[in-house]
Amino acid sequence: MGCLCCKPSAIEDSKESPRERFSSKASSDLRGSRVTSSRREEVHRAKDRYDSNDGRAMLIDKHANGSLRLHSEHFERKREKMEYVVAQHPGMGSIPKATEGEQVAAGWPSWLAAVAGEAIKGWTPRRADSFQKLDKIGQGTYSNVYMARDLEHNKTVALKKVRFDNLEPESVRFMAREIHILRRLDHPNVIKLEGLVTSRMSCSLYLVFEYMEHDLAGLASHPGLKFTEAQVKCYMQQLLRGLDHCHSRGILHRDIKGSNLLIDNNGVLKIADFGLASFFDPHQSQPLTSRVVTLWYRPPELLLGATYYGTAVDLWSTGCILAELYAGKPIMPGRTEVEQLHKIFKLCGSPSEDYWRKSKLPHATIFKPQQPYRRCVADTFKDFPAPALALMETLLSIDPADRGSAASALKSEFFTTKPFPCDPSILPKYPPSKEFDAKIRDEEARRQGAAGSKGQRIDLERRGTRESRAIPAPDANAELVLSMQKRQGQSNSKSRSEKFNPHPEEVASGFPIDPPRPSQAVEGSMETQEHHHKRASHSGPLAHRAARADRKSV
Incomplete structure (x- = not known):
């Protein structure tokens, strides 16, 4: 960690004019800043109606309009699309010009106010010189995360730098959506967005979060660390409480995995990284992209091309986390989508004839096995405690309708039998582990x-x-x-400060x-019906073979 970012350094804003950076860097980094991994998939399908289905997407389309001036060839098309989105979601369209002007006067860059006006409404940007970078603690395709000192409030925070070297409009759109989602959520088990750092002359943006010392993937992979069963229940309970809050607010996370579950020194777990999150309405189905959720935690319906789905996608990922904590390793580590689906069928069984018939999934005819697979979850994990196995069986149901909800999972026998979930405050203190x-x-x-x-x-x-x-x-x-x-491909993919990778x-x-x-x-x-665009990410196993002190590994 220290080797990547040694000396403390004050955050610096670009001294170039926004117009210069806008035109020279208008499409590479920014697109990635918000669009990490699955985000990009939605970007790819931005022309489809579901792009406007997600309320936040509309926010971003507005963003897109502002940036699209640089891409005149597509401007009209994007403008028309934005008008359609605003019509579909009247509460999330562009803000009045007068309000936009007020936001610029308050210190927001014009490109951000034009696109994310609703997301930043009521906020004032923090000054870059009020923070001091201390260390680099995370890295994504288009963003870096730093531990920093908030000099005004004298506390440690996490700064997520979103790179906007090339203000590709669709990327800005997704960034604005994430901000909007984060501001909608308020729960002890969901990461809190505390502010935004930028300036009128800046083409970059820092998201300010509370600092969390660990993530579940890093903590569980720490040498010699073993989780007790009460500790596993404590973490799972907090995860499900956070998910229940998200789902009750109409938000799907769509990338639940160990590295996105942050834990502080008080044992409190918080769901983080809402870059792939999406708004949804359970009473009004709208198509969404199926290219979400990290592969090892991706449910079968998405691998089969489903575009109509709901909270069950997060519950499948949660079931994978639960099994991983007990097994000491990822339970279905596929290398490709085809292999991942095969691993799921081998463990959880293939869908019933009734499910194939009613679901009408795009890839069903291609991947429906000639001979059905028998479900063998109970046999494979026979050493797991019965309550844990029962909850896992529910969360890893092939049919999304059988997975229940986060609220129902919290009422399961898993949390009402001994050992009970321990209080987070009594958990051991660990050195920072991400x-x-x-x-x-x-x-x-x-x-x-x-x-x-x-x-x-x-x-x-x-x-x-x-x-x-x-x-x-x-x-x-x-x-x-x-x-x-x-x-x-035609645009310059090099940043003036970093080479695009x-x-x-x-x-x-x-x-x-x-x-x-x-x-x-x-x-x-x-x-075959979608573009191939793979990026390797890293989400390690949540625990090693001896993950738990009192259970045998499998």
Whole structure:
């Protein structure tokens, strides 16, 4: 961690004029800033109606309009689309010009006020010089996360820098949507957006969050750390409470995984990273992209191309997390979407004839097995406690309708039998542990092993089996990166400060995996109707073989 970002440094805003940066960097970094992984998939399908289905998307389309002046060829098309979106969602359209002017006068950059006016309404931007960067604690395709000192309030915060080197309008749209979603949520188990850092002359944006010392993936992969059953229940209870709040507010997270579950030193777990989140209305079905959720945690209906779905997608991911905490490793680590679906069928059984018939999923005819698979969850995890296995069986139901809800899961026997979920405040205190740290540790070990002697390699291998637990998982919608590169191929993909890298996370991860990375693997025929755009992400197993002190691993 320290090796990436050594000295404390004040945050600096660009001194170039917005117009200069706007035109020279208008389509690469920004598009990624908000559109990490699955976001990009929605970007790719932005022309479809579901892009406007998500309320926040409309917010962003407005954003898109402001940026589209630089892309005159598409401006009219985007403008017409924005008008349609505003008509569909009257509460989330553009704000009056007078209000936009007031926001610019208050210090917001005009490009942000024009597109995300509703998202930033009532807020005043924080000054960049009121923060001091301390260390880099996370990295995404189009954003970096830093630990920083809030000099005005004398506290530690997390700053998520969204890079807007190329103000690609659709990317700004998704960024605005995330801000809007975060402001709608208010719960102890959901990360809180505390403010935004930018200025009138800036083409970048920092999101200010409360600082969390750990994430579940990094904490569970820490050498020698073992979770008790009461601790597992404590984390699962907090996760489901946070999800219940999101779902009750009409929001799907769509990327539940260990690295997106942050934990502070008081044991409090908070759901984070709403970049792929979406608004939904359970009473009014609208199509959404199926290219969401990190591959190992992606439900079968999305792999089969479903575009009409709801809260059940988050519950499937939650079931994977629960099983992973007990098993000590990811339970279905597929390398491609085809392989992932095969692993799901082998463990959870293939859908019934009735489900195939009623669901009418796009890829059903291609991936329906000739011989049905028998469900064997109970046999595979027979050593799990009965209440945990029962909840897992529900959450990992092939039919989304059988997964219940976060609220019903909280009432399950899993939480009402001994050992009960412990209070977060009595959990052990751990040194800061994030998945990002584990990736750096693994990369350093790999480099030393490659350069060292044979004896050193053997020693590192031994240490690696004990310490290196953060296995990279394929990202939810890595495919979007290549799609956007194709669509923006004519634009300059280099930032003035950083070279655009479609796979920056791979630099920080050196964990050896024999099979090809998901970004390199050739996908099956389920992708024939969509662009191929894979990016490798890293979401390690939540615990190692000895994840729990009192349970055998499987």
